[in-house]
Amino acid sequence: MDLVIRNASLPDGRRSIDIAIEGGRIAAVGPALPVQGAQEIDAAGDLVTPPFVDAHFHMDATLSYGLPRVNASGTLLEGIALWGELKPQLTQDALVERALQYCDWAVARGLLAIRSHVDICDPRLLAVEALLDVKRQVAPYLDLQLVAFPQDGILRSPGAFDNLKRAIAMGVDVVGGIPHFERTMADGAESVRLLCEFACERGLMVDMHCDESDDPLSRHIETLAFHSQRLGMQGRVTGSHLTSMHSMDNYYVSKLLPLIREAGVAAIANPLINITLQARHDTYPKRRGMTRVPEMLAAGIPVAFGHDCVMDPWYSLGSGDMLEVAHMGLHVAQMTGQQAMHECFLAVTETPARILGLDGYGIAPGCHADLLILDCGSTVEALRLRAARRLVLRRGKIVSESPRAGARLQLPGRPETVNFRLAR
Numbered sequence: 001m002d003l004v005i006r007n008a009s010l011p012d013g014r015r016s017i018d019i020a021i022e023g024g025r026i027a028a029v030g031p032a033l034p035v036q037g038a039q040e041i042d043a044a045g046d047l048v049t050p051p052f053v054d055a056h057f058h059m060d061a062t063l064s065y066g067l068p069r070v071n072a073s074g075t076l077l078e079g080i081a082l083w084g085e086l087k088p089q090l091t092q093d094a095l096v097e098r099a100l101q102y103c104d105w106a107v108a109r110g111l112l113a114i115r116s117h118v119d120i121c122d123p124r125l126l127a128v129e130a131l132l133d134v135k136r137q138v139a140p141y142l143d144l145q146l147v148a149f150p151q152d153g154i155l156r157s158p159g160a161f162d163n164l165k166r167a168i169a170m171g172v173d174v175v176g177g178i179p180h181f182e183r184t185m186a187d188g189a190e191s192v193r194l195l196c197e198f199a200c201e202r203g204l205m206v207d208m209h210c211d212e213s214d215d216p217l218s219r220h221i222e223t224l225a226f227h228s229q230r231l232g233m234q235g236r237v238t239g240s241h242l243t244s245m246h247s248m249d250n251y252y253v254s255k256l257l258p259l260i261r262e263a264g265v266a267a268i269a270n271p272l273i274n275i276t277l278q279a280r281h282d283t284y285p286k287r288r289g290m291t292r293v294p295e296m297l298a299a300g301i302p303v304a305f306g307h308d309c310v311m312d313p314w315y316s317l318g319s320g321d322m323l324e325v326a327h328m329g330l331h332v333a334q335m336t337g338q339q340a341m342h343e344c345f346l347a348v349t350e351t352p353a354r355i356l357g358l359d360g361y362g363i364a365p366g367c368h369a370d371l372l373i374l375d376c377g378s379t380v381e382a383l384r385l386r387a388a389r390r391l392v393l394r395r396g397k398i399v400s401e402s403p404r405a406g407a408r409l410q411l412p413g414r415p416e417t418v419n420f421r422l423a424r
């Protein structure tokens with residue numbers, strides 16, 4: 001074997017497990033494997049997990065914070081206007097450089113697969129060319145999947161549908177949309193129909209920004225589920241954000257959840273962004289704005305958490321840390337039970353891997369040897385500590401290392417060090 005990781009704890013709760021790796025893939029998983037590795041790593045009971053996956057991001061805008069100015073109101077709509085001011089000033093070199101820098105951060109955080117939306121409303125398709133270039137450059141260490149995203153509306157923005165078709169022809173993977181930003185509810189519904197039919201014809205996946213609004217009557221998710229069902233696209237369609245569901249009438253939601261489930265539509269909440277952008281028009285009480293995550297999970301709908309934004313016109317913080325994202329999702333959704341917290345970990349690992357259709361993801365023989373060793377003993381402890389990524393492996397090779405967390409104390413009669421872990 002090229003490499004054997006000894007004494008790992010796994011996300012499913014198994015302990016004292018060895019993982020044997022050969023040729024960049026996992027060859028065997030089990031207790032006390034009777035094999036020798038050219039290299040051996042003692043995980044010492046630490047959690048070994050497949051990498052983090054971000055199902056919703058905007059890599060064309062990332063790390064542009066303050067260009068050309070900051071978002072004063074903090075709203076989604078000022079963010080979109082600000083992005084509109086920045087677009088004419090973008091250069092391909094600057095886009096590529098910022099995206100590559102973000103991918104460095106992502107790798108250091110154990111985030112090895114990202115679905116990024118890319119704005120196609122600029123007819124030059126500068127950002128599309130830049131991110132396709134980035135996708136090729138990072139491919140050895142990070143899977144970048146691109147969504148053709150009509151930020152200004154596929155019907156509202158002149159030429160947007162043609163631009164979207166060109167972007168797909170250039171190699172963009174997924175069809176995006178933004179029905180709540182079209183001029184009318186009717187145009188929003190029409191945009192969903194057009195985009196789903198286009199994706200169905202081409203055999204592509206769909207991931208729309210859908211109902212990113214506090215308006216309880218923004219019901220484009222119903223239309224998205226309808227067309228997914230009608231066109232037989234189960235398992236290939238995702239609704240991102242779905243924040244209006246937070247504010248919807250409960251009776252209506254009791255009808256809507258089974259429709260989404262039947263249509264095989266997945267959901268992506270973006271906790272950091274939803275909790276900061278939504279309900280900006282509220283006084284008190286102030287809504288949280290994130291979609292109904294535990295209710296969707298209970299209805300059998302796959303739900304992932306996305307990062308959405310890092311230092312861009314919509315959000316001034318972030319560093320590519322999906323544990324921070326899941327930690328916020330857990331709090332906003334009040335998912336505090338043991339199983340619920342574990343599900344928050346799955347929402348930044350296994351679930352988005354399925355939504356993206358990643359091949360060879362997981363800890364089982366035959367899977368890619370893409371693995372993290374985290375400075376913690378369980379998925380819940382990973383969330384509590386936002387655990388350090390001791391080692392990040394891609395195809396069985398170490399691509400990033402971080403020290404364990406801890407501090408040296410100088411207190412009379414107390415231990416010399418702390419690491420914030422409870423020995424049990």
Ligand SMILES: [Zn+2]
Nearest residue numbers: 058117209308
């Ligand atoms: Zn987004």
